[in-house]
Each structure stands twice: as structure tokens, then as C-alpha cells.
Amino acid sequence: MTDTSTHDIHLELSDPRELFQAPELDPLAGQPYAEPGVERILNRIRPKPGWPVRTTLRLPAAARSPDLEARVRAGLQQYSDIRVGQITHDIASLRQEGLATLWRGVLFLALCMFGSRILGEPKFLPDIVARFLDEGLIIAGWVALWYPLDALLYQHWPLKRERRLYERLRVMDLKFEFVD
Numbered sequence: 001m002t003d004t005s006t007h008d009i010h011l012e013l014s015d016p017r018e019l020f021q022a023p024e025l026d027p028l029a030g031q032p033y034a035e036p037g038v039e040r041i042l043n044r045i046r047p048k049p050g051w052p053v054r055t056t057l058r059l060p061a062a063a064r065s066p067d068l069e070a071r072v073r074a075g076l077q078q079y080s081d082i083r084v085g086q087i088t089h090d091i092a093s094l095r096q097e098g099l100a101t102l103w104r105g106v107l108f109l110a111l112c113m114f115g116s117r118i119l120g121e122p123k124f125l126p127d128i129v130a131r132f133l134d135e136g137l138i139i140a141g142w143v144a145l146w147y148p149l150d151a152l153l154y155q156h157w158p159l160k161r162e163r164r165l166y167e168r169l170r171v172m173d174l175k176f177e178f179v180d
Contacts, residue, residue, distance in 0.1 A: 005052070007045045011037045012058040016072055019057070020079060038079065041172075042165050049164050053172035061178045069176055080170035087163040091156050098151030105145040112141030 013019060018037055025034035037057070045053055057072070116137040122130060 007048065007051050007053045009041055009044050009053065009055045010058065011040060011055065013037055014060060016057075016059060016063055016068060019072065020075065038076070038169065041169060045165060045168060049161060049168060053168055054175070055172055056175045056177055058177045058179055061180045064178045069174075072176075073174060076174070077170050080166045083166045084163055084170075087159050087166070091159050091163075094151055094155055094159070098148050098155075102145075102148035102152065105148045108144040109141035112137040112144075116141075 011019075014023065020036050020038060022034050022036050041053070041055055045051065116134045119125075119130065119133040119137065121134075125133075
């Protein structure tokens, strides 16, 4: 990166389709990557997803065509839009799942607290057993709430970050270089 606030990425591709499709891995022929160019770009911008992205694609001169740049830009925008849509649906599904499991967790916690009051107070059980049952049921009830709360409070963060990456990819500055 030349500027401290811009991702400056250079990709050398043997074919424009390698931006979206993984090339065949062949380190002996100078093809050390087995992932699409888009993934290489995303991996580079992940540490600072808010920075603008400037990408230069180096392609063989034989790949040049009058509409190549427009097709690649349109394909990149369409690809990004599709991924943003998929991630948005994943976030909505995760929220729905969190809400659907929350009521079960709360119900289970209530049952555990009720059981704790009943089993934790009897005089016919030794104190250690009564305390074990009392605290064990309370802990089990809170553990039942773990997943719903995790789904509602935390699991969406990586998805939202990934969505921002694709939004950044969609509007990145894209340049083309053709080499012989």
C-alpha cells in the first residue's frame, strides 16, 4: 500500500475469469494461487475494511477486448450485489433463529429456577447434594440461554463485516494493465 488510508492492490491474472474462478494451482508455472482474484482482494482489505480500494489487474495483451473493462466492472458489481444479498439474508435468518430459540431458553431457565427452589430446599437431602442441585439447575438454565443470546448479540458481527467488504469491493477503483 502506498497511501496509509487506501488499499493499493495489484493482481496478475492470466485470464479475466480468474477474478471470479480459481485458477488451477501450478507453482512450477508461476501460478501460486488457487483462489479467485476476488478472494485475494478481500483477504487484503479485511484488516482495514473501511479504507478505499484501488485495484490494478494485470492481464495478458491477448485478453484485451473493446468491452472487457465494462464486462469485468459489471460482473464485479453483480457478484458483489449477489453476495451482499446472500449475507443480508443470512443475518436475517440468524436473527430469526435467535428469537425463535430465545423463548425456549427463557422457558428452560424458568423451569430450572423453579426446580432449583424445589430441590435446593428439601431437608431430606444432604446440604451438599441440595446445593449441587440448586446451583446446577441455575447454571443449566443460563447455559440454555447462551446460544440465543450469542446469536442475537454477537454472531451477526462477522457477517456484517463481510457485507461491508463486498460493498467496498463493489465501488473500488479498478484499473487494467495489459502486458505482452
